Amino acid sequence: MKQDVVIVGAGMVGAAAAIGVAKLGLSVAVIDAFAPKPYEPEQALDIRVSAISVASEKLLDELGALTSLLSMRNAPYLGLETWELDGCKTAFHASQVDASHLGHIIENRLIQLALWQQFESYPNLTLFCPHKVAQFSRHKEGVLVRLDNGDELDAKLLIAADGANSQVRQWAGIGITAWDYSQSAMLINISTAESQQDVTWQQFTQSGPRSLLPLPGNNASLVWYDDSKRIKQLAGLSNSQLKQQICEHFPKRLNRDFEVLNHGHFGLTRRHAQHYYADNVLLLGDAAHTINPLAGQGVNLGFKDVVALLNVMNKAISAGDNIAQTNVLAEYQQARYHDNLLMMSAMDMFYFGFSNDLLPLKLLRNTALKLANIDNPIKRKVLKYAMGL
């Protein structure tokens, strides 16, 4: 089967890319090993949630997925607060940039599902699921992909959107620079005494940040970053024992009238591909970069990759060029590599800057947080950058 583009991985980023490519009029095959579970309003809230920026919402809207996504459950957030020592807080609010909200907290599965619902609107988009890739080979004009059911797809361009441990990236021989933060993040869904909350907050502590993300209704997601051994130990506790630990180690800002519903944990590793393309293979989303999640930027960067890729492809089509031509892929890399690196480095600066207990450094960063709270054009600029605007 001949295709313009084959995408391996139809997670949030791969699915968005597939629709965007189909909208450009190209034929696209998208492969995923698993389909997202259908949505039922009474289902328990998933552990994996993302803070989706206004820029990501714009992309989802252009792809036709936002209305259906927002008709399922979500929590818009208007405020964002961060601090280390009480009294040295930086707070951002949507009203500072005349916006109605800063973004939405949404379950990853629902974002993926809303995108998958769009697939059937495109006759030039074919989904292969549940399937994995059995073999790849290059030929003069592209890439041959053999699936585990024996189907063969012949594409001009192969896109890897198969996540952090991308098999396609490894096959293409694209190396990564990576380090393990020796930390894990525990995500804990709780039911709260408060009704719908609209502020997400984070306190830095020496052993890692403690955060709250509002979820729909009387619910929230707590994120506890800590040494991987400590997180493993917490994961072995009963819900009531875990609640006791949360009460001891989370800031007073968290109302103690809550119940633990469910939890999961993830190791934190920074990875950055050395190139975003090699021959006719291109990397998108977590296949290209994984970032410390402390500011919730991972999938938002992946969606920015998608926007950049669609722009360069659109330009190539208008110029009558082959979308897999080296200069087209290089333009995509140029548009995204340094922006992703900048965001990854900024997260590391926060991460390492706050995990040091030296008194002068502590005073310096808390003074900086306090000063950063003064409303001024720079603060508004930072806020717009975080919103992806």
Ligand SMILES: Cc1cc2nc3c(=O)[nH]c(=O)nc-3n(C[C@H](O)[C@H](O)[C@H](O)COP(=O)(O)OP(=O)(O)OC[C@H]3O[C@@H](n4cnc5c(N)ncnc54)[C@H](O)[C@@H]3O)c2cc1C
């Ligand atoms: C603790 C934590 C909290 C986070 N919070 C946020 C947040 O608040 N905001 C934010 O923007 N980001 C956040 N992130 C990051 C975000 O989850 C990722 O950036 C995002 O999931 C990446 O999406 P993706 O589509 O690139 O990859 P993935 O979500 O990993 O999707 C990859 C897809 O490829 C499929 N696949 C893999 N291999 C194959 C194969 N061989 N054949 C077929 N299919 C395959 C998988 O089934 C999957 O569907 C967080 C991450 C962590 C760890």
